[in-house]
Amino acid sequence: MMEVSTAMWVGLFAPLVVAVLIPALAVRSNWRDSAGPLGAIISFIAALTVAQDVLAGNTPELVLVTIAEGLDLSFRVTPLGAVFGCVASGLWIAAALYSTGYMRGNHEKHQTRFAVCYAVAVHAAMAIAWSGNLMVLFIFYEILTFSTYPLVTHKESQEAIRAGRLYMGILVGTSVILLLPAVIWVWMVAGTLDFTHGGVLAGKLAPEYAPWMVALFAFGVGKAALMPIHRWLPAAMVAPTPVSALLHAVAVVKAGVFTILMVMVYIFGIDFLQVTKASQWLVWLAGFTILASSVIAITKDDLKARLAYSTVSQLSYIVLGAALATSSAVEGGVIHIVMHASAKITLFFCAGAIYVGAHLTKISELDGLGPRMPLVFVAFFLGALSIIGIPPMGGSWSKFLLMMGAVEAGMSIMVAVLAISSLLNVYYLLEPVFRAFFRPVNTEIKINSPVLTVLPPVATAILSLVLFFAIGYLTPFSQMMVTP
Amino acid sequence: MFVDNLPALIVVIPLLMAAVTALVPSRLSNLAWLMALLSTGTSFSAAWLNKSAAEGGSISYALGGWPPPWGIEFVTDGASALVTVVVSGLAFASTIYSKPLIYNEISRGDVPRVYAAWQLTVGALLGLVMTADAFNLFVFLEISALSSVTMIAMGAGRNRQALVAAYNYLVIGAVGATFYVMGVGFLYAMTGTLNMADLAERLPGVTAKAPVLVGMAFMVAGIFVKAAVFPVHMWLPAAYGYAPTAVTALLAAVATKASIYVLGRLLFTVFEGLGDVTGLLLNWVVLPVSLMAIFAGTILAIWEKDLKKLLAQSSIAQIGYITLGLGLGTTQGISAGFIHIANHALIKGGMFMAVGGLALALGKRANISNIEGLGRVMPITASALTVCGLSLIGLPLTAGFISKVYLVLAIIASEYWMIAALVLLSSALSVIYLWKIMEAIWMKPAPHGLKITENPAVYLPLWVITLLNIWLGIDASFVTTSADAAALALMTGAGS
Numbered sequence: 015m016m017e018v019s020t021a022m023w024v025g026l027f028a029p030l031v032v033a034v035l036i037p038a039l040a041v042r043s044n045w046r047d048s049a050g051p052l053g054a055i056i057s058f059i060a061a062l063t064v065a066q067d068v069l070a071g072n073t074p075e076l077v078l079v080t081i082a083e084g085l086d087l088s089f090r091v092t093p094l095g096a097v098f099g100c101v102a103s104g105l106w107i108a109a110a111l112y113s114t115g116y117m118r119g120n121h122e123k124h125q126t127r128f129a130v131c132y133a134v135a136v137h138a139a140m141a142i143a144w145s146g147n148l149m150v151l152f153i154f155y156e157i158l159t160f161s162t163y164p165l166v167t168h169k170e171s172q173e174a175i176r177a178g179r180l181y182m183g184i185l186v187g188t189s190v191i192l193l194l195p196a197v198i199w200v201w202m203v204a205g206t207l208d209f210t211h212g213g214v215l216a217g218k219l220a221p222e223y224a225p226w227m228v229a230l231f232a233f234g235v236g237k238a239a240l241m242p243i244h245r246w247l248p249a250a251m252v253a254p255t256p257v258s259a260l261l262h263a264v265a266v267v268k269a270g271v272f273t274i275l276m277v278m279v280y281i282f283g284i285d286f287l288q289v290t291k292a293s294q295w296l297v298w299l300a301g302f303t304i305l306a307s308s309v310i311a312i313t314k315d316d317l318k319a320r321l322a323y324s325t326v327s328q329l330s331y332i333v334l335g336a337a338l339a340t341s342s343a344v345e346g347g348v349i350h351i352v353m354h355a356s357a358k359i360t361l362f363f364c365a366g367a368i369y370v371g372a373h374l375t376k377i378s379e380l381d382g383l384g385p386r387m388p389l390v391f392v393a394f395f396l397g398a399l400s401i402i403g404i405p406p407m408g409g410s411w412s413k414f415l416l417m418m419g420a421v422e423a424g425m426s427i428m429v430a431v432l433a434i435s436s437l438l439n440v441y442y443l444l445e446p447v448f449r450a451f452f453r454p455v456n457t458e459i460k461i462n463s464p465v466l467t468v469l470p471p472v473a474t475a476i477l478s479l480v481l482f483f484a485i486g487y488l489t490p491f492s493q494m495m496v497t498p
Numbered sequence: 499m500f501v502d503n504l505p506a507l508i509v510v511i512p513l514l515m516a517a518v519t520a521l522v523p524s525r526l527s528n529l530a531w532l533m534a535l536l537s538t539g540t541s542f543s544a545a546w547l548n549k550s551a552a553e554g555g556s557i558s559y560a561l562g563g564w565p566p567p568w569g570i571e572f573v574t575d576g577a578s579a580l581v582t583v584v585v586s587g588l589a590f591a592s593t594i595y596s597k598p599l600i601y602n603e604i605s606r607g608d609v610p611r612v613y614a615a616w617q618l619t620v621g622a623l624l625g626l627v628m629t630a631d632a633f634n635l636f637v638f639l640e641i642s643a644l645s646s647v648t649m650i651a652m653g654a655g656r657n658r659q660a661l662v663a664a665y666n667y668l669v670i671g672a673v674g675a676t677f678y679v680m681g682v683g684f685l686y687a688m689t690g691t692l693n694m695a696d697l698a699e700r701l702p703g704v705t706a707k708a709p710v711l712v713g714m715a716f717m718v719a720g721i722f723v724k725a726a727v728f729p730v731h732m733w734l735p736a737a738y739g740y741a742p743t744a745v746t747a748l749l750a751a752v753a754t755k756a757s758i759y760v761l762g763r764l765l766f767t768v769f770e771g772l773g774d775v776t777g778l779l780l781n782w783v784v785l786p787v788s789l790m791a792i793f794a795g796t797i798l799a800i801w802e803k804d805l806k807k808l809l810a811q812s813s814i815a816q817i818g819y820i821t822l823g824l825g826l827g828t829t830q831g832i833s834a835g836f837i838h839i840a841n842h843a844l845i846k847g848g849m850f851m852a853v854g855g856l857a858l859a860l861g862k863r864a865n866i867s868n869i870e871g872l873g874r875v876m877p878i879t880a881s882a883l884t885v886c887g888l889s890l891i892g893l894p895l896t897a898g899f900i901s902k903v904y905l906v907l908a909i910i911a912s913e914y915w916m917i918a919a920l921v922l923l924s925s926a927l928s929v930i931y932l933w934k935i936m937e938a939i940w941m942k943p944a945p946h947g948l949k950i951t952e953n954p955a956v957y958l959p960l961w962v963i964t965l966l967n968i969w970l971g972i973d974a975s976f977v978t979t980s981a982d983a984a985a986l987a988l989m990t991g992a993g994s
Contacts, residue, residue, distance in 0.1 A: 081971075082900065082978040153894035160893060170941055178941075182933060190892070190926045195918060198906050 016060070018067045022076045022089060025060035025099060026144065028053045029106075029137035033130045040126045043118075050110035050129060057140065058103040064144070065096040069490055075146070087153075090146035092209055092280065093494040094348055098272050099143040101355050105264050106136050108470040112363055113256030115466025119370040122254060128168060132256070134161040139265040142272065147207040148197050148281060151273060152189070155237070158269055159185045165257045166250050177249040184246040185236045193234030196227060200281060209276060213283020224282070224292030231277050232296050237270025238333055239326045241303040248322040255366030258318060263325055263358035268351055271332040275347055278336040279495055287339035296337035297423075301431045303330040308438035315376050317365045320442060321358070327435060328354045328401065334428065335416050341496035343419020348492040349485070350412035353400060356478045357409055360397030361443075363471035364390050371463035377446050384450030386461050389468050391450045393475035398443035400478040402436050408481030504548040505559040505572040508582055509628055511544070512537045512621030516645075520614035527609035531597050534613040538593045538620055542586040545624070549579035549980075556987065558630075566630070567693035573630040576983030577836070581627045581759045583980075584840045588751040588847050588963075589620040595959040596744035599854050603742045604652055612652055616748065618645035623756040632717075632768070633692045635760065636679045639724060642756075643671040646749060650741040657863075660740035667733040674723025674730070677716045684713025694768050702771030714769055718779065721764065725757035727821055728791030731814050735798075738810035743854035746806060751847030754817055755839050762824050762832065766988040777827065784825035789917065791818030792924045799931040805853045805864040808931060809846065812890070815924065816842045822921070823905055829985045830908040836981035837904050841897040841970065845889045848963040852883035855956040860948075866934060870942035875950045878957045880939050882964040887932045889967040892925055896971035904978070 016024065032053035039045040067074050068091055077088040091099070113132065117125050138158035145151040159182070167178035201207050204214040219227065232240055239247045250262050261267075278287060287293050304327050311323035331354070335347025367390045368374055372383065384391045400407035403414075413432060420428035481488075515537035522530045551557065556575035560566060574582075593616070604612055622642035629635050647668045653660030686692055688709050689700040704710050719730075726734040734754075738746045765784075769776050795815025802808040820842065823835030856864040859876060873880040889896035902925060909918040970977055 079973055080975065082974045087972065153899075156894045160888065164940075167941060175937060175941055178937075179933070182929065186929050187926045190929075191919075191922045194902075195906060195910070195922060198903065198910055201907070202910055 016063055018064060018072070018074045019076065021060040021063035022074055022091070022144065025057045025064060025103065026076075026089065026137065026140050028057040028060065029133045029140060033133035033137065036129045036133065037126055043125070046126065046129065047114040050113070050133065051107060053133065054103060054106040054110045054136075057136075058100070058107055061096075061099040061103045061140075064091055065100050065491075067091075068093055068096040068494075077146075085149055086146065087150060088146035089141070089144040089150070090209065091144045092276070093491040094272065094275060094279070095143045095145070097348060097352060097488065097491050098268060099140055101268065101352055102136060102139040102143060102265050105260060105355060105359050105474070108363075108474050109256055109260035109264075109359065111466055112259065112366070112470035115464040115470075116254065116256050116366050116370055119464040119467060120254070122168070124168065127164060128254070131161050131164045132260070135165070135261055135265060139269055142269045147209060148200060148277070149207050151276065152193060152197050155193070155235075155269060155273065156186075156189060158266060159189070162257070162261055162266060165261065166253045168254055168257070169252065174252050177252040180249045181246045184243055188234050188236035188243055191234075192230045196230035196234050199227060199230070209280035211280065213279070213281055213286050215282050216286040221290040221292070224286070224290045225295060228282070228292045228296060231274065232299070232333070235270050235273045237266055238274050239267060239270065239329050240299060240333060241306060241326070244303070244307065244326045247326055248319055251318040251322050255318070255362055255369060258322075259359050259362035259366065262322070263362050264355045267325060267329055268355055271329050271336075271347070271351065274333055275336045275344070278339060279344060284339045284341070284344060284496065293337040293339055297334060297425055297428065300330040300334035300337055301428055303327065304334065304431055304435050305438070308435055308442070312438065312442045315378055317368070317375060317377050317446065318362070320377065321361050321365060324401065324439070324443065325358060328358065331412070331416060331432070335419060338419045338423045338425060338428070340419045340422040342415050342422050344496050345489070345492035346412050346415030346419050348495060349415060349488055350409075352488060353408040353412045353478070353481060356474050356481060357397045357400035357407070360393055360471050360474040360478060361401075363467070363474065364394040364397070367463060367467040367471060370467050371461050372459050377449065380446050380449045381453035382450065382456035383459070384447070385455050386459070387463065389472050390463070391447055393471040395444075395447045396475040396478055397471075398439075398447065401443060402439040406479065406482045408478050408485070410482065411485050501547070501551065503559075504544050504551065505557060505574050505628055506561060508541050508544045508548060508586065509572070509621055509625040511540050512617040512624070516614045516617035516621065519610055519617060522610040524607040524610060527601075527606055530610035530613040531593075531600070534593050534617050535590075537617050538586060538590040541620065541624065542583070542590040545579075545582040545586040548574055549583050552576075552579050567691050567696040570634045571630040571693060572628040573695075574628070576980065576987035577759065577762070577985075578627050578987075580836060580980040580984045581755065581839065582624055584843050585623055585627065585752045585756055586620070588843050589748060591959050591963055592744065592748040592751060592847065592851070595747065595851055595956060598953055598955050599744040599858055600742065602858055603656055603744075605655060608652060612649060612742075612745075615645040615648040616745075618642075619649065619748070620752070623752055626756045627759055630694045631692050632682045632685065632694055632697065633679075636675060636682060639675050639678065642753070643668070643675060643724075646753065647671070649745040650737050652745070653740045653742045656742075657740055659736070663733075663736035663740040667737045670723060670730070670733040674720045676720070677723070678720030681713040681716030681718075681720060684709050684716065688713070694763065697768050698770050701769065710772070711775060714772070714775070717764060718761070721757055721761045725754050725761055725821070726814060726817055728787055728794055728814060728818060731791070731817075734814065735807050735810040738813070739804060739807040743806070743850070743857055747847060747850040747854055750809070750813055750850045751843045754813070755843055758817065758820050758824070758835075758839060761821070762835070762988050765824065766832065780825045780827045784821055785917070788818045788822035788825055789920055791815060792822070792921065796924050796927045796931070800927070800934075802931075803866045805856070805866070805869070805935070806850070808935075809849055809853060812928070812931065813846055815928070816846065819901070819905060819921070822917070823908060826908055826912050826914075828908060828912055829982075829989055830904075830911050832985035832988055833978075833981045834901070834904040834908040836984040837977055838901040840977050840981070841889075841901045844897055844963055844967050844970065845886055848886035848960060848967060849883060849890065851956070851960045851963065852879050852886060855879040855953070855960060856883075858953065858956060859950045866938050869935070870938050871944040872950075873940040874944035875948065876952050878952050879960065882957065882960045883939070884936065885964045886967055887935065889971065891929050891932050894971070895968065897967045897974070897977070899971055900974040900977065
């Protein structure tokens with residue numbers, strides 16, 4: 015294993031090196047397309063090394079430059095950051111392979127530009143995960159938005175450009191108008207932006223202002239897709255599916271809820287939130303988002319649109335965990351980042367595999383397709399089960415912890431919200447599977463699936479299953495966040 | 499000997515060289531360009547050395563050996579040192595870049611005269627910044643105005659509108675300068691001195707307040723015109739829009755910056771002793787006017803189709819950010835203003851250069867529709883435009899972000915919550931006009947049958963500016979410490 019400081023350099027910059035190398039390797043498409051998976055494996059190993067060091071009770075640190083007095087471009091890995099770093103880089107391995115299969119199978123244009131922006135986005139996600147203070151987090155939050163814009167508008171159609179406007183409008187608008195002043199406000203009040211165990215605001219921010227600051231963060235972090243600022247996410251589905259899979263199910267949206275969790279735990283501090291009840295209102299809004307977007311998802315016949323609304327709903331699980339601000343709830347939020355990431359990337363991989371293999375995008379067209387694409391639909395089934403939260407899939411743990419957290423916080427009604435949401439999930443996520451397997455077999459359609467679009471979903475589906483049993487590796491991180 | 503005379507050399511070299519350049523015969527037009535390059539380059543080095551020499555203190559230089567307050571004094575302190583470096587540096591970069599564009603847009607015979615006016619403008623702007631004499635400042639104001647008008651009018655070869663633009667600038671600029679000199683007259687009548695430090699000392703002692711206040715109002719209003727502060731900015735969009743492209747790049751980067759510096763010098767040094775009146779002026783004139791400038795400029799830029807005019811409208815808004823920082827009246831606010839003086843010079847200088855590069859390749863004025871798809875045929879220029887544009891809207895890790903953070907920090911420290919909200923709102927709005935350009939240049943199919951090659955003489959200096967935008971966004975300490983020194987120098991007064 016490498017030194018921890020080296021590992022931080024490698025984990026942060028391997029994706030950037032990949033981004034630089036890709037145009038140079040573009041002469042041979044096989045060389046170009048192996049840069050991504052290789053870089054992903056290297057940064058995943060680095061992320062694991064860093065995570066191990068965090069587990070040993072250390073705080074790996076890396077100061078790049080001092081931007082200006084009191085403002086360092088520095089990285090310090092928190093337990094949550096270690097987990098998110100592993101999720102982003104680990105799932106990048108699968109996504110990089112998948113995106114090769116998808117882009118080639120679909121004969122997409124501008125594959126080099128696509129691969130470059132994809133790697134830059136992963137770099138930004140890693141930097142967010144390991145950011146040492148709120149300003150660095152903000153910096154890479156913005157970089158992530160701008161680097162994903164060319165991916166969202168990849169098709170360059172009128173529809174894609176319109177979606178790009180919505181994407182930039184909401185994400186940049188909210189971050190500049192709400193998140194940036196929130197960051198500066200914290201800086202003024204607390205005199206520091208460092209992520210500190212127990213928070214930095216207790217005793218410095220008057221309790222009556224706290225709910226307002228929570229609001230600036232909750233709505234400033236557009237990537238968390240809280241209603242009513244969620245519309246960019248369904249719009250972004252116009253992007254090629256590898257983007258929807260890694261970025262709009264994992265890196266970008268998880269960066270959003272990661273920011274919320276970091277702010278709640280390391281800037282406000284759980285105790286401060288409990289005493290002031292500053293995030294009480296956010297619990298209700300998250301609960302509303304969970305149910306409302308599930309209902310919208312039911313009405314969508316387009317598979318990716320349905321998955322997008324399901325993501326909106328699932329992201330609010332994590333926001334809910336942060337807003338409840340009890341230790342079980344926060345732990346549930348942390349675990350759900352991992353569980354939902356592996357499950358949802360599976361579902362998107364499957365949606366893309368169906369599109370490349372059979373050129374279908376609508377759920378109503380999937381009748382009888384199961385026996386023709388068995389691996390894909392079984393993977394979809396497992397992913398759906400994990401999101402619903404049925405053992406032995408990983409998602410059951412986070413839902414359990416979130417429910418416990420709701421009881422701890424004296425908000426038992428949220429248990430009901432989570433339960434209803436599960437029922438809705440059953441309805442709208444299992445419908446495609448039932449149609450595929452229990453309707454007469456569709457023999458007319460010609461199916462041609464590149465193997466690289468089928469294996470990654472199978473791998474991540476198995477991962478979702480394994481995570482149920484491997485929960486013991488995750489809980490130490492989540493516990494480190496909440497124990498004083 | 500050389501080091502002692504640095505403050506004078508910064509100003510005198512371009513002025514003298516201008517006279518020589520005007521005599522260069524037109525068939526030696528390359529020589530004219532070289533002379534301009536040499537003088538702006540020397541001036542930049544002198545400004546840089548002078549800034550290092552003045553580190554942590556101030557240098558008073560008596561022109562011709564006549565001691566102030568009788569003779570003309572040049573003062574180098576934190577504020578003037580920073581602004582001279584910015585002005586001369588950007589002037590040097592624009593000079594390097596200007597050659598292919600000047601040759602393209604102006605008939606060969608006029609080239610030496612353009613470069614003579616060019617150097618006169620630069621020298622006068624630098625003098626404007628260095629001088630500590632209120633009347634001498636008027637002289638430099640007029641030199642810079644007349645020589646810029648000459649250059650703007652040279653745009654007439656391409657578009658006759660340039661003549662109208664130049665005429666407007668001449669008349670409006672003359673009104674501004676007249677206002678200023680009338681104000682100086684009032685102050686001189688009441689105090690008997692023209693030296694700024696001396697004025698600052700004597701003004702509080704004057705018992706008849708009315709003439710002083712009238713004088714102050716005239717001077718500030720005059721400088722408002724020169725700095726293109728809303729609503730007396732009307733000359734700027736047309737002047738920038740129709741001037742030869744290289745001239746626009748020069749003027750946009752440096753011209754208004756010098757005048758804004760003068761505004762700061764007047765408000766915080768000369769009228770320091772009239773604290774209560776200055777406070778009223780800042781709160782009820784400068785702040786509201788800056789906010790109006792920010793929104794008017796941004797909204798007009800959103801509707802504008804012609805790229806040079808779009809950037810000019812955006813400049814109105816950006817000047818608003820700078821004067822807003824000054825208007826806060828706190829050290830932090832002034833420092834934020836100076837940070838943006840430096841950063842905006844880099845941002846807008848770079849953007850005008852890039853747009854000039856596009857226009858040069860197109861062979862006509864660049865607008866939103868004829869740049870469609872140019873990103874595919876001119877990736878080097880288009881990506882520089884993109885980076886400078888992202889810096890304009892304040893993307894993190896670019897210079898513009900530093901400006902934005904420090905400005906908002908200063909506003910919140912003064913507890914103007916509403917203003918902070920408006921500034922951030924306008925910053926989000928500015929994304930719209932940038933995105934119009936980005937969509938046109940990158941998202942549209944490449945134009946058919948357009949044969950375009952990118953010219954290294956255009957894109958190399960452009961990329962130097964562009965990389966500076968990134969560099970100063972990652973390591974901003976040079977700008978922030980210089981701006982802090984500048985704010986401190988203004989607040990504690992000249993020459994002290």
